[in-house]
Amino acid sequence: MGDKKAICIFVIPAFLVFFLMVILPVLFSLCTSMLKWDGIAKPLFIGFENYKNLLINNTDGFVKSIGNSFVLALLGIFVQLPLAIIFGLLLAKGIKGERFYLTAYFIPVVISTTVIAQLWMMIYNPNYGVLNTTLRALGLESLTREWLGSVKTVLIAVFIPNIWQYIGYHMLLIYSAAKSIPHELYESAIIDGSSWINTTFRITLPLILPTIKVCIIFAVIGAVKIFDIVYILTKGGPVHASEVPGTFMYKAIFEKNLYGYGSAVAIIIVCLCLLLTVTIQKIIKTDEISF
């Protein structure tokens, strides 16, 4: 079974598409990131100047956009994940209507971000949005505000839809991991009369640690990559208050024609993703668990 011709026929088409669409562009961006280039005039090689301006001189506030992503990562780890763990484990315990709840919680995951963004745009609308309308109906007029228009509230307002959308995904991961723990492991705990909370902390959580690690990686990487929802809701505004690396890059390239500068941002995003994945893998050490 070492037929060279067959191997080529089976592998080369896929490899070609994958290489041209996924790998080559990264290498291309890496080269472009060393240039001063507007896409029309002759490109000028400037070495690491773009990176220096972005990260050290911080001319356009790129460092702050990374900080904003960091806020989202923290929200993911400390708000989204705990909620997902609580609901995932409650459902895994075996509750009447477990499938129904699972399906309902998961629905936002399959809806496109464009639609999610438009929905929340209307929820946040200062005049006729659901949020302000409800507040007014409750007599809380003083709490109503321009959620996406104010520097103070915009960051949290663009992140909430993202957190909300993907809770169901994290929950599904936790739920499936907890379901795969064999029942025998709980038997002695049940005989000893251990409460559900006690069993959860002593048995379930340590056993699903590898899954929790995956969730943390997803939350952090997702925060670095976030683009769609922020771009549609605010384009990073007002006055860069909701800027994230993705919107920063998009505007540099497609609005200001700073091809080299924008590519440097892209490369930083790629590096952050790879680096953070490896780091989290190293920090949270888990053994392969098989039942």
Place this chain on the structure above:
Amino acid sequence: MKITKRLHKSRKDIIKNLNFKNILLKFVLILYAIIQVYPLIWLILFSFKTNSEIFGDNVIGLPKKLMWQNYKDAFFNGNIGLYFTNSLLVSSITIIVSGILAAMVSYAVMRMKWKCSKIVLNIFLLGLMLPNHAALLPLFIIFKNFKILSSYLALILPYIGYSLPMAILILTGFLHTIPADLEEAAFIDGCSVYKVFLLIVMPLLRNAMVTISIFTFLLAWNEFVFAFTFISKNQFKTITAGVLSMVGKYITNWGAIGAGMVIATLPTILVYIFMSSQVQKSLLAGSIKA
């Protein structure tokens, strides 16, 4: 007598307590289900409302009269029919081509013996960790030079590229679990590699193919940034970017925009409701190797 009475009472208390806990739990679970599903229901309601209802009269309640006109407007004036067809076309071609290519690679990597098979597999799996940000500008420039910007190809090619890693991950994992006996027997009978692949391996992979098709479908149907950046002609716009361009254009007819969004969401929701366990399985597969 007294003691039994007291025992009885305390047991009653326990039952009452349990009931209370259960009710509280139910309440929390249902409340949370409403939080997750309500926006979708609100969207459906609002796609049937008139402008004046949406802008103040009746933001939260049921529509007074079902405005089917909104759907007509979205379909005929808002181009939603066209965008929908484009999305359907792009997604189906991506699913078919990516599925076949991934099956071929997975078969070659798992069942044929060659030196670089491990390296090739790892290069593909590296794709799982690469965000598409760094591909945006290079692909834009490449497509522009090949004059395929604003064409179906400008979406289908990158969608195939980005769906391959996950598809290969799932298929190689699946092939690992099925023994090669059947294929070997076929070889002894004198079948060619191609025949074995088509007649024996592909049918065996059926279940895994369903899983990767769902995954690829969600990716292609919901993708935004490529669709938004590469396609400027209405003629080739897919539904995610199409809905957005509707928002820009039909600022006066929000009911129609709502209808457009319902149409954009319908396929994924239907696939999800009818195949929820399959969908969940396909999205779980992504967490195996993070």
